[in-house]
Amino acid sequence: MRRYNNFAAGWRSGRERVLTERHIQVLSGSPREDKMTKLEYICSKFEALEEQIAHCYFLLQERFLTNPGQAKFWAEAALEEMQHSSILRYCREHHLVGLDETVDVTMAARVDDLLDTVKGIVADPWITVDEAFYASLLIESSEIDDAYEKLTRRLAMDHPLLYEAIRANLRMHHDRFADGAAEFAKDKTYADAFRALSRTARSNGSSQR
Numbered sequence: 001m002r003r004y005n006n007f008a009a010g011w012r013s014g015r016e017r018v019l020t021e022r023h024i025q026v027l028s029g030s031p032r033e034d035k036m037t038k039l040e041y042i043c044s045k046f047e048a049l050e051e052q053i054a055h056c057y058f059l060l061q062e063r064f065l066t067n068p069g070q071a072k073f074w075a076e077a078a079l080e081e082m083q084h085s086s087i088l089r090y091c092r093e094h095h096l097v098g099l100d101e102t103v104d105v106t107m108a109a110r111v112d113d114l115l116d117t118v119k120g121i122v123a124d125p126w127i128t129v130d131e132a133f134y135a136s137l138l139i140e141s142s143e144i145d146d147a148y149e150k151l152t153r154r155l156a157m158d159h160p161l162l163y164e165a166i167r168a169n170l171r172m173h174h175d176r177f178a179d180g181a182a183e184f185a186k187d188k189t190y191a192d193a194f195r196a197l198s199r200t201a202r203s204n205g206s207s208q209r
């Protein structure tokens with residue numbers, strides 16, 4: 001299941017406002033250097049989004065602290081999101097961001113908008129197990145993993161071993177949600193939805209090679 005929402009952009013934090021000003025400067029230029037800077041700016045947006053998703057999962061880890069199995073599941077999911085953010089940062093800082101016209105600031109804005117909904121759900125201190133999986137399905141089925149895959153794709157040329165490790169970890173990430181939903185959610189349709197998502201991600205990944 002992939003969502004392609006068309007919600008309005010809304011950069012909120014002070015850091016993001018600074019980046020927006022920089023973005024305006026970037027868009028006003030045309031040389032190749034500016035194009036790279038714009039790409040790295042877009043990458044930085046997705047880094048921040050991955051980190052915010054991690055924060056949502058850390059909150060869920062706290063919520064389900066009395067259930068070690070569930071707490072471990074959400075802690076590991078959070079750490080994987082932190083890893084996604086860190087890999088994007090590596091690509092950006094080493095000028096290895098993959099060029100793909102479909103990954104842009106409006107895509108980041110759509111994910112950001114969806115993430116607002118997810119944040120609202122996970123902020124509830126009495127969130128149920130199924131609501132937690134619903135929230136994670138919302139964001140896991142968004143465009144964020146498409147963006148991550150495309151932004152890191154250039155590593156296939158320059159750092160093939162790292163690229164293969166990234167691909168394997170992403171497959172494991174999707175499978176982990178399907179297994180977690182099967183084990184913990186009362187509504188088993190969440191496991192089915194995550195399995196379908198995992199299959200789609202696998203077929204997209206292999207067709208893009």
Ligand SMILES: [Fe+2]
Nearest residue numbers: 050080081084
């Ligand atoms: Fe991620």
Ligand SMILES: [Fe+2]
Nearest residue numbers: 053081140173
């Ligand atoms: Fe994820």
